[in-house]
Each structure stands twice: as C-alpha cells, then as structure tokens.
Amino acid sequence: MPTLAELATPAVLVDRDRVAANIRSMQAWCDRHGVELRPHIKTHKLVAIARQQLAAGARGLTCAKLGEAEAMLPSGVRRLFLAHSLADPGQAARVAALADQLDEFRVAVTSEVHLQALERVAAAADRRLEVMLALDSGLGREGVRDAAGAGRLAAALGRSRRLVLRGCYTHEGHFYGVPADELPARAAELVDRLAALRDALDPGLALWPGCSISARLVAAASRGRVQALRPGTYVFGDLSLVRAARVMAESDVALHVLATVVDRPEPGLALIDAGSKTFSSDRTPDGISALAADGRDLAVVRVNEEHGYVRGAAVDALAVGERILFTPAHVCPVVNLTDTVVVTAAGVTVETWRVEARGRTQ
Ligand SMILES: Cc1ncc(COP(=O)(O)O)c(C=O)c1O
Structure with a gap:
C-alpha cells in the first residue's frame, strides 16, 4: 500500500474512524428518537460502508437507480427503497429480480402520470410492487404538490391491482438553502405539515422525510409521526453540511x-x-x-x-x-x-x- 506521500494524485481519501463515528452517531440519534434509518447510498456507493450502516442498525438502504440497488446486494441488505420514478418497462426484468431477492423492495410513485408508467413496469415485471407516494415539500422536483393531489394519487393507487401503497416520502433538498438558524423551526413545520397530509390519507401509512441537513431535526420533532429517515451525505460530510448548514x-x-x-x-x-x-x-x-x-x-x-x-x-x-x-x-x-x-x-x-x-x- 503506497503511503500518503507516495499516492498518485488526485486521490480520494476516506478516514475509516470518522466514517464509523458518523455512522454510529446518526444511528444513535435515530434510535434515541424512535425513527428508522434507511441511508441513501448515493453518497458513498460502497458496499463496505453499506455493510457498516446495516451492522450499526440501519433498517434498510435507499438508492436512486436500479444499478445502485444491484451493486449494494452484496452488502446483505434485505430492505431497499428506490427513491426515483421508475418509468421504463424495459427495466422490468431487473425490477423483478430485485423484488425476488429482497424481503422488502419499495419504489416511488411520484405523480398520477407517473403512476400509469409504473403500472406498465409492474405489469411487465409481473409483480405487485410496494410503493411510497412522493410529496413535494418545497424542492419542486418529484411529488404531488398539495393535499388534493395526494388524495387523487392515493385513490388511484387504491384502484390499482399491481401497486400497493405503504407510505409517503419527501426529499426536502431545498433545506440546503435555508439559513442555519431557521432550520429547527422549518424542520418542525415540515413534520407537522407532512404528518397532517399523511394522516388525511391514512394514519397507518409510513412517513419518510429526512436528508442530511434535516435528519436530526426531523427525528427530534417526530414524536412518533415519522417512521424513517434517508440521509446520505452525513456519512462523509462536505462544505455544504459544515459551512452553510453547520449541521x-x-x-x-x-x-x-x-x-x-x-x-x-x-x-x-x-x-x-x-x-x-x-x-x-x-x-x-x-x-x-x-x-x-x-x-x-x-x-x-x-x-x-x-x-x-x-x-x-x-x-x-x-x-x-x-x-x-x-x-x-x-x-x-x-x-x-x-x-x-x-x-x-x-x-x-x-x-x-x-x-x-x-x-x-x-
Ligand atoms: C430522494 C432522496 N432521498 C435522500 C437523499 C439524501 O439527501 P442528503 O444528500 O442530504 O443526505 C437524497 C439526495 O439527493 C434524495 O434525492
């Protein structure tokens, strides 16, 4: 193994003990507040770190793409959430293979038009798929924009033979633009708002918000209303978490x-x-x-x-x-x-x- 002075540069260095401490600390925080941790692997993309997260107590993993999910299988993961709008029936065989290899495989349903596409994927895969309904909480990316949209999408899911609604999720990525001193109040307001939306659909549904900037604040504000968080960047950290958000x-x-x-x-x-x-x-x-x-x-x-x-x-x-x-x-x-x-x-x-x-x- 070359020493630091001998390594060819540029080189990306990962500090083993700091990663372990970040994993332990986020897991302990989630445990203390009774919230599951389902870390997003898009940050590390490494089986070794996924293994550490699962060993520390993560309930499952989150991925954006099928390829990421497939790459994480050697970690021993049993529960995966694909937090992206699957829309291509050509991917059906991979969807079926993942669903068959896992105890729990959930995918996102992100709008009424997306639901039509996801139905076609599920039909081509010949599988019933468990879905998480996306709520847009301000980022303006995927997800229903309001309570009426959530109601319509949930009703359409109720009529679906292939898609089974298990919960709601949001990605509050816009929190990266919120001044650090406003974050606690914004996180508390987010939990209140999302929990009300979820309760209006069905209080038995899971609620999964929580990225790295908000995860701890959301967990602290949860009081039993949030079931899981999906931070990714917390595992390494970067200037966005250190300087802007000071989390x-x-x-x-x-x-x-x-x-x-x-x-x-x-x-x-x-x-x-x-x-x-x-x-x-x-x-x-x-x-x-x-x-x-x-x-x-x-x-x-x-x-x-x-x-x-x-x-x-x-x-x-x-x-x-x-x-x-x-x-x-x-x-x-x-x-x-x-x-x-x-x-x-x-x-x-x-x-x-x-x-x-x-x-x-x-
Ligand atoms: C759907 C979803 N969940 C979770 C995350 C993790 O967020 P963070 O990078 O703040 O940890 C992301 C990040 O892009 C995401 O898109």
Whole structure:
C-alpha cells in the first residue's frame, strides 16, 4: 500500500474512524428518537460502508437507480427503497429480480402520470410492487404538490391491482438553502405539515422525510409521526453540511481529496492537478469548489477539467510538488467520479476500495 506521500494524485481519501463515528452517531440519534434509518447510498456507493450502516442498525438502504440497488446486494441488505420514478418497462426484468431477492423492495410513485408508467413496469415485471407516494415539500422536483393531489394519487393507487401503497416520502433538498438558524423551526413545520397530509390519507401509512441537513431535526420533532429517515451525505460530510448548514463539524468530515500543486503561474495563484473531473462543477453558494482541510486559507475558486485554481492568503507560500488535502463543496459527485477510494486510519493509508456503484446511473 503506497503511503500518503507516495499516492498518485488526485486521490480520494476516506478516514475509516470518522466514517464509523458518523455512522454510529446518526444511528444513535435515530434510535434515541424512535425513527428508522434507511441511508441513501448515493453518497458513498460502497458496499463496505453499506455493510457498516446495516451492522450499526440501519433498517434498510435507499438508492436512486436500479444499478445502485444491484451493486449494494452484496452488502446483505434485505430492505431497499428506490427513491426515483421508475418509468421504463424495459427495466422490468431487473425490477423483478430485485423484488425476488429482497424481503422488502419499495419504489416511488411520484405523480398520477407517473403512476400509469409504473403500472406498465409492474405489469411487465409481473409483480405487485410496494410503493411510497412522493410529496413535494418545497424542492419542486418529484411529488404531488398539495393535499388534493395526494388524495387523487392515493385513490388511484387504491384502484390499482399491481401497486400497493405503504407510505409517503419527501426529499426536502431545498433545506440546503435555508439559513442555519431557521432550520429547527422549518424542520418542525415540515413534520407537522407532512404528518397532517399523511394522516388525511391514512394514519397507518409510513412517513419518510429526512436528508442530511434535516435528519436530526426531523427525528427530534417526530414524536412518533415519522417512521424513517434517508440521509446520505452525513456519512462523509462536505462544505455544504459544515459551512452553510453547520449541521456537522469540520473535524467530522471523513472524505478529502489529496491534490498536488503543479504550477505557480503568477503571484497569488496555484494550480493543482484536481479540477472538475475530480471535484465536479458543484460549488458552494460563494463559488468555492473545495477548501484546504488543514485550515490554511487555500480555496479552489475555479475548475477546468484537470486543473484547480487555488487562491487565498496562503497561496504564495506553496511550492510546486506540495500536497494539500481539500474538503469538497459537494461530496456525492466526487465519489461518483473516482474508481477507487483510499482508506486511511490515523493518517496512514490502509486499504483501497473499489467504488462498486460508481457510474451506476441506469
Ligand atoms: C430522494 C432522496 N432521498 C435522500 C437523499 C439524501 O439527501 P442528503 O444528500 O442530504 O443526505 C437524497 C439526495 O439527493 C434524495 O434525492
């Protein structure tokens, strides 16, 4: 195993102990508040981490795509939720195979028109499918927009021979734009609103909100009304969770990018060997792709495919060849852009993991 100084860069490093602590801490929080944890695997895409989440007590896993779900089967998962609008009957054989291999396989139903498409998938798969009804809580993506829409979709499901309604879910991704001090009140209001919507349909239905920014607040506000949460990013953390939302400490961030300074073309600027093909083009609201993890004032303020432009007060002290650990703005695409991650423990490289669900967008 190459040492940190020997690793080819850019390299994606995962801190084993911090990942384990993040998994334990979210699971303990959910347990304390009587809410199941069904983590979204889109952030880590790694069987090894899915195994840890399940061993810690996760009730099941969440995936966006069939390919992610298939890639996670070796983790031993028994309950999976596919939180995406399945609409292609050509995928029926894969849907049937997943349903047959799991104790519980739930899929999303996201509107009345989507219901028609999902019926065709279920018919082609020749399976009854358990569904979670999507409620749009403000993101404006999938899900019924109001109580009347929820009522109509639930009624249509009641008439379906193939689709069985088990609960409601929402993805409150718009919370990433909410100021940190407003988050607790917004989460409490979200739970009240969603629980009322669910109760109007059927109080026996499960309610599954909860992404990384809101998961703990939603659990704390639940008081028995929320059955499961699906955070994904919490497992590694990134600048969006640390800086904007302040729901995670910088010292808990478990994934970093190791990059090398390859040039100093002018005063005040360093170029590194990690650009948008490493960090993606996602940035913080103030335009930063990544920040130095050691606290030095070094920010990746612009990216081309294979170059990162680093600026900040500490840039002029950098030498070509120097290696820097960066915390990315948004961690999920970083994992999806790398074949392997290097696992570290106490700052020493210990293992390399292949990212099994990397690129599984189908
Ligand atoms: C449907 C759904 N559930 C859960 C999550 C996890 O959210 P987060 O990335 O904040 O952990 C996402 C993220 O995109 C999502 O789309």
